[in-house]
Structure formats: C-alpha cells, structure tokens
Amino acid sequence: MMHNILILGGYGNTGRPIAELLLQETNCRVVLAGRNRKKAEAAVSELNDRFAGDRTTAAVVDAADVVSLNKAMTGVDLVVVASSTAAYVEQVATAALDAGIDYCDMQYSTAKLAVLQGMAARIQAKGRCFITDGGFHPGLPAVLVRGIAPRFDRLDSARVGSVIKIDWRGLEFSPATVEEMVTEFLDFKMLAFEEGEWRQTSWWSMWKPLTMDFGEPFGKQYCVPMFLEEMRSLPERYPTLHDTGFFVGGFNWFVDWVVMPVGLPLLKLSPRRMTQPVGRLMEWGLKRFSKPPYEALLKLEAEGMRAGERQRIDLILSHPDGYLFTAIPVVACLLQYLDGSARRSGLWLQAHFVEPERMLADMARLGVGVRLSGQ
Numbered sequence: 294m295m296h297n298i299l300i301l302g303g304y305g306n307t308g309r310p311i312a313e314l315l316l317q318e319t320n321c322r323v324v325l326a327g328r329n330r331k332k333a334e335a336a337v338s339e340l341n342d343r344f345a346g347d348r349t350t351a352a353v354v355d356a357a358d359v360v361s362l363n364k365a366m367t368g369v370d371l372v373v374v375a376s377s378t379a380a381y382v383e384q385v386a387t388a389a390l391d392a393g394i395d396y397c398d399m400q401y402s403t404a405k406l407a408v409l410q411g412m413a414a415r416i417q418a419k420g421r422c423f424i425t426d427g428g429f430h431p432g433l434p435a436v437l438v439r440g441i442a443p444r445f446d447r448l449d450s451a452r453v454g455s456v457i458k459i460d461w462r463g464l465e466f467s468p469a470t471v472e473e474m475v476t477e478f479l480d481f482k483m484l485a486f487e488e489g490e491w492r493q494t495s496w497w498s499m500w501k502p503l504t505m506d507f508g509e510p511f512g513k514q515y516c517v518p519m520f521l522e523e524m525r526s527l528p529e530r531y532p533t534l535h536d537t538g539f540f541v542g543g544f545n546w547f548v549d550w551v552v553m554p555v556g557l558p559l560l561k562l563s564p565r566r567m568t569q570p571v572g573r574l575m576e577w578g579l580k581r582f583s584k585p586p587y588e589a590l591l592k593l594e595a596e597g598m599r600a601g602e603r604q605r606i607d608l609i610l611s612h613p614d615g616y617l618f619t620a621i622p623v624v625a626c627l628l629q630y631l632d633g634s635a636r637r638s639g640l641w642l643q644a645h646f647v648e649p650e651r652m653l654a655d656m657a658r659l660g661v662g663v664r665l666s667g668q
C-alpha cells in the first residue's frame with residue numbers, strides 16, 4: 294500500500310530529515326507543511342530532485358487554524374507532527390480524528406500528553422492509531438530498557454543518560470520552536486525512580502550533580518533527572534527494578550550556569566512576558582558557546598542477575614547529527630507502523646509502541662552507532 298503522509302513542520306530541522314528518510318525507505322508520498330509557502334516549496338523541489346517519482350508536495354498549514362488543518366488532512370493517511378506546535382495539540386489531534394487518519398508526534402510536553410490522554414477513549418473508539426512522544430528523548434530511553442531486559446533473569450537497575458552537543462550556529466529555527474523549548478523548562482520534572490520510589494530532585498542538587506561516563510569523546514558529564522512518561526511504567530513491567538530514570542546532560546557552561554539559573558525564576562514569575570527574552574538569550578547562548586566535538590549519545594547502564602551471576606551491560610547509541618538522531622527513531626518506528634506489524638488502535642508512546650529489537654536494528658541500518666558492552 295502506498296501511504297500519503299502529511300508532515301507538519303516538514304521543512305524544519307526535524308521534519309526535513311524525517312521526509313528524506315521516509316522517501317528513501319518507503320514508497321510513500323509526503324506533503325511538507327508549515328506556515329511558509331516559499332520554504333515548503335524550496336524543500337519540495339530539492340527532495341523531488343533527489344528521490345524518484347515526484348512524491349513530495351507542499352502545503353501551507355497553520356496548526357492554529359482549524360480550516361487549514363482540515364483541508365490538509367483530506368486524502369492523507371497519517372499526520373506526522375514535527376512542528377513546534379504542542380500548544381495546538383487539541384486542534385491537530387481533533388482534526389486527525391475528524392479526518393479519520395492516524396497521528397504521530399515528537400514534542401516533549403506534559404500539557405500535550407494530558408490533552409492526548411483525555412482523548413484516548415475517542416482515539417480507541419474510532420480505531421485510530423496515535424503515537425506520541427516520538428524521537429530521541431522522548432522516544433528512545435524506554436526502548437533501550439525494554440531491549441536489554443530479556444538479557445537479565447533479574448533486572449535491578451536501568452539508568453539512561455544522554456549528552457547532545459550540536460553546532461547550533463549553522464541552524465535556523467522557527468521562533469515558535471525557541472518559545473516552545475523555553476516553555477518546556479517550566480514543565481520539566483526532575484524525577485527519577487530510586488530505591489523503589491519516584492523521587493524529586495531539587496535544583497540545589499545541581500551544585501553536586503550526578504555524573505555519567507559517556508566514554509569517548511565526552512567522558513564524564515553531569516546529568517540531571519528529567520522525567521519522561523515512557524519511564525513511568527517500567528517498574529511495574531520489571532518488578533525487580535529498584536533504580537531507573539532518564540538523566541539529561543547540559544548544553545554548554547553559559548546556558549547551564551547562566552541562562553538556566555537566571556531564566557527559570559524569571560519564567561516562573563511571569564511566563565508570558567519572559568518567554569521571548571529568555572528564549573532569545575537561550576538561542577544566543579547556544580550559538581555563541583557551543584563547541585566541538587559535536588555528537589548525540591544515549592547510554593543505558595543496566596545491572597542485574599544472569600544465570601546466578603551479577604551482570605552489567607552498557608548500551609550506547611550515537612549519531613554525529615542530533616537532528617538525524619531524532620528523525621531516525623521516528624522513521625524506524627513508522628516502518629513498523631507502515632507495514633502493519635505494529636499498528637494497533639489507541640494512544641501509544643513511541644517507546645512502548647515499537648518492537649525494540651527491530652527498532653534497534655533499523656536504527657543501526659539507518660546510521661545510528663550501536664555499541665553493547667559487558668554482555
């Protein structure tokens with residue numbers, strides 16, 4: 294079957310490589326959508342030059358405008374939400390349900406999840422498949438835990454950390470993306486599952502943060518807990534697990550130690566007035582102070598018992614380009630959806646929707662470095 298896929302944010306940093314990989318890996322047709330016709334058309338013409346069959350078209354869509362959403366979703370099978378539009382999730386998801394199409398998104402947003410969870414019964418009743426929290430993080434940490442768990446008779450501890458170093462200088466973002474990124478800091482919960490319970494870490498612990506050794510080229514990096522919905526069910530799924538969580542590394546010294554401590558209290562005080570100035574300072578800090586080496590890494594440290602002996606396994610995923618490292622898991626997940634092997638109705642987190650072994654194999658084939666040690 295040839296699928297028609299609408300990509301909101303299709304010419305953005307995340308949407309564009311998703312479109313390329315879909316054209317490369319499948320026979321689907323893609324529609325690149327956003328608010329800027331020129332940018333959409335320029336990306337379409339490049340992709341049609343590179344991939345046979347003129348399978349890419351452009352559409353002008355504003356996620357805030359229901360009429361444009363309804364129009365764009367006519368004749369489409371699936372909408373991939375790679376746009377910084379978490380604030381409009383209700384419109385986008387409702388338009389998808391009204392059009393009778395499936396849905397996949399990749400924003401980190403507690404508010405977005407709450408809206409989708411409120412729609413879960415309708416999604417199920419309409420027989421639609423909605424995949425949320427796609428991408429790298431959210432999207433992959435719980436896949437790593439699910440993938441490695443069968444190698445243990447008893448899984449005691451499974452912590453996942455990430456370090457992302459990107460050359461922000463060469464990147465252009467939609468202003469909506471910077472605002473969404475800053476708003477997400479207000480959503481950020483520093484929760485990890487420690488000694489059998491979910492515990493909140495305070496910002497004061499930043500003065501003595503946890504470190505994780507990522508090996509070459511980054512070595513030891515400090516990380517803070519970042520609650521991801523996909524980690525919530527792991528202690529129930531693996532009842533012996535007493536320590537788990539996702540831990541995120543810093544951006545660079547200026548953003549971590551100047552923008553965050555100054556910006557967060559200002560944002561909490563007056564989110565509406567402070568979002569733009571803090572966003573601008575953040576963007577400037579990312580572009581001015583990020584330095585090589587550039588790479589994105591995700592590391593699982595798992596411990597437990599196997600055949601009566603203690604065992605420790607480390608699984609490291611890496612890619613030199615942080616945006617490709619977001620697009621690859623989305624496309625690897627969609628490969629399982631598109632061939633029908635994983636598609637089922639309901640609301641799913643990407644990390645629990647996919648079959649982990651195939652996900653890891655497909656990501657490796659698409660260019661993600663996968664290193665396993667201590668098996």
Ligand SMILES: NC(=O)c1ccc[n+]([C@@H]2O[C@H](COP(=O)([O-])OP(=O)(O)OC[C@H]3O[C@@H](n4cnc5c(N)ncnc54)[C@H](OP(=O)(O)O)[C@@H]3O)[C@@H](O)[C@H]2O)c1
Pocket residue numbers: 301302303304305306307308326327328329332354355356357375376377378379399400401426427428429430431432465466467468469470473619
């Ligand atoms: N899960 C993960 O691992 C992960 C990793 C990276 C990024 N993300 C998420 O992916 C999203 C995109 O990030 P990015 O870095 O690719 O941003 P970006 O390069 O700025 O692209 C954002 C895209 O969204 C479009 N857009 C913004 N507002 C829109 C609206 N109201 N209606 C329609 N389109 C709109 C933009 O086009 P116009 O502004 O021209 O309309 C642009 O094409 C963000 O939500 C980000 O948090 C997730």
